[in-house]
Amino acid sequence: MKKAPSRGLLLVGRIDEMRTNTLWIFVFIGPALILLLIFLIIPIFASLYLSLTDFNVFALTDWSRAKFVGFRNFYELFQDELFWKALFNTFYCLIVAMPVTVTLSLLNAVLLNREQTRFKNFFKICFFLPFVTNTVAIAIVWSWILNPSYGILNWFLGLFGIKGPNWLGDPKWAMPSIIMLVVWKAVGYNTLLLLAGLQSIPDFLYEAAELDGATSWQKFWYITLPMLRPTMLFITTMMIIGYLQLFEEPYMLTQGGPLNSTLSVVLYLYRQGFKFFKLGYASSIAVVLFLMIAALTLLRLKLSKQD
């Protein structure tokens, strides 16, 4: 009863609400729209077109030298072993880093959400520090930490009698090292998001479960996790988008080596585009990257709707 009239009022209000003249619309939206057109929307289409050309270092000085080659770049790309390697490495990072980040962040968030936990703010700040930190600069610090002979990680492992590997020099360990840095950076941000999600779960759900004699494990499994679904959807989607764009960590720590074991898709794109100036070829990598991100994001959204 109460809702109907207020809604009607809102509609009436809306009709003559914002009858703004066109000039003001241009003044307010114009600048943003022009910049978006020049630097975002037109480039998206330009990139699609570039991926169908053989734009290379010679075309850089004279654009007319770039020729339309149809899908040749894509054809070459799918036969390019290095590209497959980069694809494999990127997914390796995503598939390992995502569950690890989610698990650690969830653990932290649940612990921080307990009423009895002390020094909450201190922990929140500590966890969040890596997220605001410059990746390039902290990667330099990490490469020193991971140094096989003088690094503190191997020194620490040595205290327990473990002989640490040559982290960044060993093709087997280079990717795990990079994942370590990626997860270290991401945990704090996701912890805070999950914490916000936890705090939005109404108390009465837990109280009702307690009356029914639910254990804490049952409460976590049947209340907390299902209620966190929207937050989980958000953070996993952001992780898919972010981790597939892995670049700064391998660029700084390993330059893609050893033996291309840490070459990522974006690093390969950067190399092709801005080291060899094969901008047509690099654009086709960008298009594939975009298609992968779009497909996985949509898949993730579909999966969440099925629940």
Next chain:
Amino acid sequence: MRKSGILSQIVVHTILLMGAFTMLLPFIWMVSTSFKTNDEIYVFPPRWIPKHPTLKNYIDLFSSINFGRPFLNTVIVASSITFLSVLLSSMAGYAFAKFRFRGRDKLFFMILATLMVPGQMTMIPVFLLLRYLGLLNTYTGLILPGAVSVFNIFFMRQFIMTIPNDLIEAARIDGARESYIFFKIILPLSKPALTTISIFTFTGSWNSFLWPLIIAQDERMYTLPVAVSVLAGQYGENIAIQMAGSCVVITPILIFFLFAQRYFIKGIALTGLKG
């Protein structure tokens, strides 16, 4: 019952402390190493507090390596991007939230859809365009492509939509101009949202790497992340100076964060719930 309570308190705090320690350790190690002489770096087992602390690394950094210039560049670029992006995005956000015009929502969702497009896709055409216009190695080239952000427009629109229309209408009846309404009513009421996007935009552009790496090829136009990455390449053996360089890149944002941490943490919750 009591005992298990104390036990779980201990377990929980131990886990959290271990986590916090893992997060802090790299920073402590960086600061400590940046004050070491080069001889003291290669000491095993590692020394947490330098025996002969020195400022030499920082002095070298700002004298012979000239880290002042990239520092200045980063300040200029990050502040300009933040100012422009916050202003333009809130203007557009206001229009999308409160103006009525044909095709408004269609236009908005079209813009929103571009959030799925990775930055690397637009990077190459924008690079070519700026090169053509002679804007490589200029502040304009570093700033302009970042001067508006789809996410910020979206965020501001969502926030401004919660401001009651009555306020705006009342002002209009009083004969206020749109610019007055925007600057005197909308912006003051949007302070929490403005703070959030300001700090995130500033942090983001301070830390941005791939774009400056491509646009700034001339040493004089390096931003801090580019300068420190070059430093790591050139002074591969001189760990102490690399740590000092990293320190210079990281510390300003860290101090900024410590002062504004309340807003960061609130902002994160805000962006997450909206998404």
